Amino acid sequence: GENVEQHPSTLSVQEGDSAVIKCTYSDSASNYFPWYKQELGKGPQLIIDIRSNVGEKKDQRIAVTLNKTAKHFSLHITETQPEDSAVYFCAATDSWGKLQFGAGTQVVVTP
Amino acid sequence: DTEVTQTPKHLVMGMTNKKSLKCEQHMGHRAMYWYKQKAKKPPELMFVYSYEKLSINESVPSRFSPECPNSSLLNLHLHALQPEDSALYLCASSQDQGLGEQYFGPGTRLTVT
Numbered sequence: 623g624e625n626v627e628q629h630p631s632t633l634s635v636q637e638g639d640s641a642v643i644k645c646t647y648s649d650s651a652s653n654y655f656p657w658y659k660q661e662l663g664k665g666p667q668l669i670i671d672i673r674s675n676v677g678e679k680k681d682q683r684i685a686v687t688l689n690k691t692a693k694h695f696s697l698h699i700t701e702t703q704p705e706d707s708a709v710y711f712c713a714a715t716d717s718w719g720k721l722q723f724g725a726g727t728q729v730v731v732t733p
Numbered sequence: 734d735t736e737v738t739q740t741p742k743h744l745v746m747g748m749t750n751k752k753s754l755k756c757e758q759h760m761g762h763r764a765m766y767w768y769k770q771k772a773k774k775p776p777e778l779m780f781v782y783s784y785e786k787l788s789i790n791e792s793v794p795s796r797f798s799p800e801c802p803n804s805s806l807l808n809l810h811l812h813a814l815q816p817e818d819s820a821l822y823l824c825a826s827s828q829d830q831g832l833g834e835q836y837f838g839p840g841t842r843l844t845v846t
Binding site: 654656658664665666667668671711715718719720721723724725726 | 737739773774775776778781789823830831832834835836837838839840
């Protein structure tokens with residue numbers, strides 16, 4: 623089945639700097655890759671996603687890149703702000719259409 | 734509107750109690766999901782309903798019983814739970830099963846005493 627690995631597990635950045643989170647997946651049939659942000663005490667919030675026919679997608683300060691050949695995808699957050707502090711999960715769909723999540727990255731943005 | 738609502742927000746129950754968690758969406762989505770999330774872990778899929786029929790059961794113990802009364806509602810009936818079942822229970826929905834873009838509710842924080 624699908625296996626998603628996510629790195630790093632924690633990421634501390636200075637406000638205004640960029641943050642990058644990387645994920646790899648194992649199932650070459652995976653075709654949908656969402657990113658979720660989860661703040662303390664809340665449910666995961668879909669912040670951006672990418673499908674396998676696209677290499678890059680951007681939405682304001684966040685962007686996602688996908689390398690199908692290498693089976694990895696990344697989340698980029700530019701000009702980080704304290705409100706970006708949260709746990710971020712990457713995910714990939716498996717052959718059943720189920721989401722397989724990475725282990726999560728705790729992002730801390732310090733002023 | 735991408736809102737999924739869940740009630741209650743918090744629930745404390747004893748091991749002999751019976752309780753239910755409720756989830757509702759009005760986005761016209763035909764797939765609804767229950768996930769369990771332990772602290773500092775990703776969500777784990779429990780059940781998937783597609784067009785009001787149970788599509789996937791991830792070998793969940795029978796003390797968890799899902800129900801989909803209609804296309805907008807999803808329930809999770811709880812009976813004879815164990816302390817290790819304490820977790821955040823998340824509901825999600827998507828346009829169709831396997832078509833991505835799952836939207837999550839805020840979750841129910843369950844504590845089993």
